[in-house]
Amino acid sequence: MEYRRLRRNKAIRNYIRETKVTLEDFIYPLFVIGGENIKEEIVSMPGQYRFSIDTLLQEVKELVQLNIQGILLFGIPDKKDPFGTTAYCQGNIVAKAITAIKKEFPQLYIVADVCLCEYTDHGHCGVLCGAEVDNEKTLPLLAKASVSYAEAGADLIAPSDMMDGRIEYIRKALNESGYEHIPIMAYSAKYCSAFYGPFREAADSAPQFGDRKSYQMDPANRKEALKETEKDIAEGADIVMVKPGLPYLDILWQVKEMVKVPVCVYQVSGEYAMIKAAEKMGWIDGKKVAMESLTALKRAGADMIISYFTKDFAKGLLEEK
Numbered sequence: 001m002e003y004r005r006l007r008r009n010k011a012i013r014n015y016i017r018e019t020k021v022t023l024e025d026f027i028y029p030l031f032v033i034g035g036e037n038i039k040e041e042i043v044s045m046p047g048q049y050r051f052s053i054d055t056l057l058q059e060v061k062e063l064v065q066l067n068i069q070g071i072l073l074f075g076i077p078d079k080k081d082p083f084g085t086t087a088y089c090q091g092n093i094v095a096k097a098i099t100a101i102k103k104e105f106p107q108l109y110i111v112a113d114v115c116l117c118e119y120t121d122h123g124h125c126g127v128l129c130g131a132e133v134d135n136e137k138t139l140p141l142l143a144k145a146s147v148s149y150a151e152a153g154a155d156l157i158a159p160s161d162m163m164d165g166r167i168e169y170i171r172k173a174l175n176e177s178g179y180e181h182i183p184i185m186a187y188s189a190k191y192c193s194a195f196y197g198p199f200r201e202a203a204d205s206a207p208q209f210g211d212r213k214s215y216q217m218d219p220a221n222r223k224e225a226l227k228e229t230e231k232d233i234a235e236g237a238d239i240v241m242v243k244p245g246l247p248y249l250d251i252l253w254q255v256k257e258m259v260k261v262p263v264c265v266y267q268v269s270g271e272y273a274m275i276k277a278a279e280k281m282g283w284i285d286g287k288k289v290a291m292e293s294l295t296a297l298k299r300a301g302a303d304m305i306i307s308y309f310t311k312d313f314a315k316g317l318l319e320e321k
Ligand code: PBG
Pocket: 113, 115, 117, 125, 160, 161, 195, 196, 197, 198, 199, 200, 267, 268, 269, 270
């Protein structure tokens, strides 16, 4: 009974538990769309919705009451074009949403995802030159989007586009516009993952041709993730991210060992969808699997967790009674 002594009852298990997931760890992703009175469920992400700004405010009210500290916003624009203009134009949907939320709930921490794929008609994360994504032409547009979200009141800018040199470029643009105090969370080790499938349905952002392999990372590579992360920190990232979560625990662990800045992990749409689907089939206990996954992310080194399970966790649905 050598190892079992400390597992005999709940109290001792609680005392010696090394990893505790708390509500303060979470950031909740939300999708905002134009129009009014819209709250449409995303088919492949049961329990997650596209909100128009008015219904978003109702949702946010509930989140604040549940003591959720932060959200991550994604915009679904009315119009798309080759340059992703609606990502950064005056009155863009994300800036509008941020302004509206901050007016009513100034204490809620708002993270703004910065990318062009939801806003380009071709669905790529940058502007094209022929069939290729043009790195240098994309950087100023990402910077413009970043500044517009900061202007609207975003607390943290999170570029997810995977262009080279974007952190330095965005940092400079933020500083020059008077937003030196706004930190950047870099999607540093962002893999080219099929786990983003449901998100692309949610945001209508699947590439119309080809794939994202020329800018997102090859899932087979580990050292590259460490290099990308180091580079982003050197360019000025305040927080780095590993994405997806559970299939990349080894990367998360290594990044956490390597860096001194906080590390965020993104438990992505496909991870959420798999748990929800298997739960619906009656094949797993979805709540327990969700909790176990979140615990694994924290154990592997996450300081912050972006998760579609945030609200369920906040409601106390995931924790064992
Ligand atoms: C935008 C972006 C994506 C996700 C976050 N930001 C999609 C992608 O890169 O294709 C995925 C999030 C998720 O799957 O939950 N580039």
